[in-house]
Amino acid sequence: MAILLQLIASGVAVGMIYAAIAFGYQLTFATSKTLNFGQGEALALGALFGLTLVPFIGYWLMIPLVLVFGFALGAVVERLGVRPAVKIKSEYGWIMATIALGIIFKNVAENIWGRDDLKFPSPLPETALQVGGVRILPMELLIVAGALLMMLAVEIFNRKSIWGKAVVATSNDIDAAGLMGINTQKVITLSYSISAMTAAFAGVLVAPVTLTGATMGSVLALKAFAVAIIGGLESGLGVIVGGLILGVAETLTGFYISTGYKDVPGLILLLVVLSIRPVGLFGKAVIKKV
Amino acid sequence: MAQTLAPAEAPAPAAAPSLSRHVGLLGAVLLVVGLAVFPHVVTSSYYVHLMVVIAIYAILILGLDIVVGYTGQVSLGHAGLFGVGAYAAAVLFLHFKLGLWWGILAGIGVTSAFGVLLAVPALRVTGPYLAMVTLAFGTIVQIFINELTPLTNGPLGITLPPARVLDFSLIGMQAPWGAAGRKLEFYYLVCLALLATILVVNRVVRSPYGRAFEALRDSPIACDCMGVSVYRYKVYAFVISAALAGLAGALFAWSERYVAPNSYGFELTVLFLLAVTMGGRKSRAGPIIGSAIIVMMPNVLADIALVRIMAGIIALAALVVGSLAFLRRQENRFALLVPVGLCLAFFPATLLLESVTDFRLTVFGLMILFVVYYLPDGIVGFVREKIPALRPAHTAEGKSLHAEGAALSAQSGGAGADPLLTVDQALMQFGGLKALAGVDLTVRPGTIHGLIGPNGSGKSTMMNVLTGIYRPTSGSVTLARGQGSKRLDGRTPSEIAAAGVARTFQNVQLFREMTALENVLVGLHHSFRGTLFDAILGTPRRRREEREQRARAMAILDFVGLGALAQVEARNLPYGKQRLLEIGRALALDPVLLLLDEPAAGLTAPDIAELTTIIRKIRDAGITVILIEHHMDVVMGLCDRVSVLDFGHKIAEGSAREVQADPKVVEAYLGSPVADEETAHA
Numbered sequence: 001m002a003i004l005l006q007l008i009a010s011g012v013a014v015g016m017i018y019a020a021i022a023f024g025y026q027l028t029f030a031t032s033k034t035l036n037f038g039q040g041e042a043l044a045l046g047a048l049f050g051l052t053l054v055p056f057i058g059y060w061l062m063i064p065l066v067l068v069f070g071f072a073l074g075a076v077v078e079r080l081g082v083r084p085a086v087k088i089k090s091e092y093g094w095i096m097a098t099i100a101l102g103i104i105f106k107n108v109a110e111n112i113w114g115r116d117d118l119k120f121p122s123p124l125p126e127t128a129l130q131v132g133g134v135r136i137l138p139m140e141l142l143i144v145a146g147a148l149l150m151m152l153a154v155e156i157f158n159r160k161s162i163w164g165k166a167v168v169a170t171s172n173d174i175d176a177a178g179l180m181g182i183n184t185q186k187v188i189t190l191s192y193s194i195s196a197m198t199a200a201f202a203g204v205l206v207a208p209v210t211l212t213g214a215t216m217g218s219v220l221a222l223k224a225f226a227v228a229i230i231g232g233l234e235s236g237l238g239v240i241v242g243g244l245i246l247g248v249a250e251t252l253t254g255f256y257i258s259t260g261y262k263d264v265p266g267l268i269l270l271l272v273v274l275s276i277r278p279v280g281l282f283g284k285a286v287i288k289k290v
Numbered sequence: 291m292a293q294t295l296a297p298a299e300a301p302a303p304a305a306a307p308s309l310s311r312h313v314g315l316l317g318a319v320l321l322v323v324g325l326a327v328f329p330h331v332v333t334s335s336y337y338v339h340l341m342v343v344i345a346i347y348a349i350l351i352l353g354l355d356i357v358v359g360y361t362g363q364v365s366l367g368h369a370g371l372f373g374v375g376a377y378a379a380a381v382l383f384l385h386f387k388l389g390l391w392w393g394i395l396a397g398i399g400v401t402s403a404f405g406v407l408l409a410v411p412a413l414r415v416t417g418p419y420l421a422m423v424t425l426a427f428g429t430i431v432q433i434f435i436n437e438l439t440p441l442t443n444g445p446l447g448i449t450l451p452p453a454r455v456l457d458f459s460l461i462g463m464q465a466p467w468g469a470a471g472r473k474l475e476f477y478y479l480v481c482l483a484l485l486a487t488i489l490v491v492n493r494v495v496r497s498p499y500g501r502a503f504e505a506l507r508d509s510p511i512a513c514d515c516m517g518v519s520v521y522r523y524k525v526y527a528f529v530i531s532a533a534l535a536g537l538a539g540a541l542f543a544w545s546e547r548y549v550a551p552n553s554y555g556f557e558l559t560v561l562f563l564l565a566v567t568m569g570g571r572k573s574r575a576g577p578i579i580g581s582a583i584i585v586m587m588p589n590v591l592a593d594i595a596l597v598r599i600m601a602g603i604i605a606l607a608a609l610v611v612g613s614l615a616f617l618r619r620q621e622n623r624f625a626l627l628v629p630v631g632l633c634l635a636f637f638p639a640t641l642l643l644e645s646v647t648d649f650r651l652t653v654f655g656l657m658i659l660f661v662v663y664y665l666p667d668g669i670v671g672f673v674r675e676k677i678p679a680l681r682p683a684h685t686a687e688g689k690s691l692h693a694e695g696a697a698l699s700a701q702s703g704g705a706g707a708d709p710l711l712t713v714d715q716a717l718m719q720f721g722g723l724k725a726l727a728g729v730d731l732t733v734r735p736g737t738i739h740g741l742i743g744p745n746g747s748g749k750s751t752m753m754n755v756l757t758g759i760y761r762p763t764s765g766s767v768t769l770a771r772g773q774g775s776k777r778l779d780g781r782t783p784s785e786i787a788a789a790g791v792a793r794t795f796q797n798v799q800l801f802r803e804m805t806a807l808e809n810v811l812v813g814l815h816h817s818f819r820g821t822l823f824d825a826i827l828g829t830p831r832r833r834r835e836e837r838e839q840r841a842r843a844m845a846i847l848d849f850v851g852l853g854a855l856a857q858v859e860a861r862n863l864p865y866g867k868q869r870l871l872e873i874g875r876a877l878a879l880d881p882v883l884l885l886l887d888e889p890a891a892g893l894t895a896p897d898i899a900e901l902t903t904i905i906r907k908i909r910d911a912g913i914t915v916i917l918i919e920h921h922m923d924v925v926m927g928l929c930d931r932v933s934v935l936d937f938g939h940k941i942a943e944g945s946a947r948e949v950q951a952d953p954k955v956v957e958a959y960l961g962s963p964v965a966d967e968e969t970a971h972a
Contacts, residue, residue: 091417096662097659097663271426274423
């Protein structure tokens with residue numbers, strides 16, 4: 001029982017990282033029906049950029065700079081990879097372009113920071129706390145708190161600020177929002193910026209408990225997509241639940257089967273959910289006029 | 291009962307440029323000769339091996355093109371399939387000491403099975419979802435190869451001995467071409483595999499299967515409504531594509547003589563996609579060119595001097611092309627600055643770097659961006675656009691541009707049965723909205739039945755219920771067939787189409803990238819009996835069928851007055867002609883009941899006159915027509931009977947004249963004068 005609780009506790013922290021990245025997918029999907037296939041690289045670049053800053057200004061001061069970095073990165077991805085493709089109505093175009101940008105980012109990162117995984121200094125003590133027989137790393141608590149705080153902040157931004165309201169309006173009906181004088185183009189850029197910012201922040205949160213490197217984000221991003229699908233690309237609370245389910249499922253697989261297989265449940269879940277739940281033509285779009 | 295109609299217009303077959311028909315043949319001959327003499331001209335075993343890798347990748351990319359180019363889906367799982375094929379061959383040797391030929395069989399077989407597996411989610415999802423699903427598939431394959439150590443030898447990989455292509459010792463002979471020739475056996479085997487692949491892909495994409503793939507890409511809904519099940523043909527496309535990936539994988543394992551899990555990752559899959567897009571989709575030359583580029587590129591990049599020269603040439607070319615375009619075009623001048631600037635910046639960058647090998651993936655990434663934005667149809671597409679003689683001539687294949695056979699053959703299905711179609715209490719609810727609130731409708735055979743009503747009255751909903759696009763919340767739809775009758779509600783669109791109900795669409799749903807003739811051929815899909823093997827082998831039955839159906843399709847095109855436009859891509863037809871083509875395509879189903887959804891919308895007066903003549907002829911051929919239309923003169927002139935819908939209810943029914951005079955109909959369209967007076971007095 002204690003082992004199970006322990007596994008669940010560790011799974012929650014990983015799950016919140018997935019939730020944060022999946023939340024980023026939702027943001028861009030809502031405004032433009034597109035996703036950044038290089039989301040994992042945004043996460044890795046955020047972590048590596050943070051790693052470079054930590055020796056100079058420490059972990060806590062580094063975070064706002066990483067947020068700014070992620071924000072700018074998202075804007076670059078949207079401008080170079082998404083906007084031109086959406087303009088020529090090419091779905092293949094934006095999928096390939098965001099993948100290409102992801103590859104470029106990863107390759108450049110490898111050339112700057114090297115191909116080996118690096119150790120990210122932990123800002124909190126690395127001795128585990130004992131809570132009722134369960135060992136919890138302080139960093140894991142920080143991950144959960146940080147991810148929740150990030151999502152909460154974006155939600156508040158969406159509900160309270162005028163730009164956030166523009167994001168919500170664009171998500172509901174991009175044409176109507178455009179007719180109401182909202183610059184939907186800018187809103188989409190903004191959503192990409194916030195999305196990449198979330199990913200970069202998730203990067204510096206997760207880096208102290210894993211290793212940091214150019215390839216750290218690829219599988220994380222794929223599994224976060226599984227979370228976004230499980231939780232629903234439209235529902236904010238769904239990704240938290242989906243993230244927790246997947247995080248726990250993974251630590252359980254890692255413990256009871258083999259750590260080599262720990263990525264499998266998420267990917268299988270993605271395949272199964274998409275095979276059973278019809279999306280697109282036979283899903284919500286059925287009521288589309290023919 | 292079969293009625294024949296004279297063509298509405300004399301056929302005017304467009305003379306296919308003779309050159310273009312020979313380009314494919316010429317290319318094939320050049321390829322065969324080139325492959326045959328290559329190892330004798332370039333004796334270096336390094337380059338022969340490079341050629342083998344290019345050919346193997348080309349096999350896979352030709353298969354990938356079926357999924358990407360023809361069905362229009364993004365697959366990020368092909369490196370995974372490639373790996374499955376390679377491991378199938380290698381594992382067979384590791385555990386059972388079975389050689390190359392068994393490996394090829396296993397590679398194709400096992401990978402096809404995985405293709406079916408991959409097709410299951412692909413049936414439900416498209417676009418980014420499918421990309422993620424296939425990416426997940428590829429990742430899972432890699433994990434399992436790594437972890438199933440007893441089977442795959444895990445991360446260590448499997449080493450294979452030199453492949454033995456032909457075993458002469460079995461028949462107690464020496465190889466007639468000596469030791470030097472033996473080294474080339476594998477090379478020639480791969481070349482043969484490549485040529486066979488080209489032949490198979492060529493035949494499949496020009497068969498009803500290939501047309502079905504393109505049809506489901508251009509309009510899945512119309513594809514289903516033509517009786518071509520999107521579901522089934524996606525599986526076919528994935529399985530054919532996977533089988534070729536498996537063949538390539540098995541050959542690759544024996545060519546490299548070493549397989550390891552990390553060789554089949556995400557980067558390879560992206561390279562394959564780059565190759566297919568850069569070479570040019572929907573062609574045979576494109577994948578081969580693309581394959582050569584992605585195989586040669588790392589070698590080119592390893593030579594910094596060569597890279598600098600090439601970067602210099604690219605920069606110069608960009609400067610010339612850029613400044614010419616800048617001077618010529620007024621609009622979008624500054625959009626050009628970005629690519630030109632990038633091309634220019636590339637040159638000094640190569641001068642600064644000692645080696646670009648480490649930036650290999652960056653170069654590939656930039657190439658993808660460049661191709662996606664500036665060369666979306668690839669190298670082959672670009673060349674075809676510049677040199678019209680090189681455009682594909684496959685539409686002229688068979689040369690049977692003469693029309694033959696009856697354009698319309700009304701089926702005896704509904705004969706004698708009265709009514710032909712019965713709708714009983716159809717209810718269609720979307721959330722709280724009742725788009726159809728229990729509508730009854732009976733359509734008598736051999737009539738034109740009008741369905742009118744103001745916008746939002748439920749006409750199109752009725753159409754979608756009748757054709758199975760919507761499943762009614764309750765109520766029944768019954769079609770009289772011969773002596774019995776057939777329930778239509780709850781069936782899929784393709785089943786309903788097969789039962790003899792054809793339709794057109796309010797917003798035209800043609801297969802845009804296919805010619806008019808091919809559009810009609812998709813409608814004729816039901817009359818092809820040949821199997822996939824007929825298509826692959828090019829059997830006499832298959833050729834006879836193709837010839838007959840092309841002639842029949844031409845007869846249909848003549849009937850709707852499009853005979854002269856048979857070889858024009860649907861997207862390039864004028865709007866009025868597109869509407870007529872939709873009717874022709876629907877007629878190809880040999881329907882007993884034809885549903886026309888606002889066929890006159892947006893047509894000019896002469897076009898409308900032509901349309902009414904055609905609709906009358908269709909009715910005279912014994913095909914029952916349901917007509918939704920807003921042009922009242924068309925409705926009143928054509929319809930034997932008219933039903934009027936308003937807010938999901940049927941408010942009137944009768945002959946055109948009766949309905950016109952019905953006060954409830956007038957009220958529905960123009961509003962109630964009584965109500966206005968009441969409010970005025972109040």
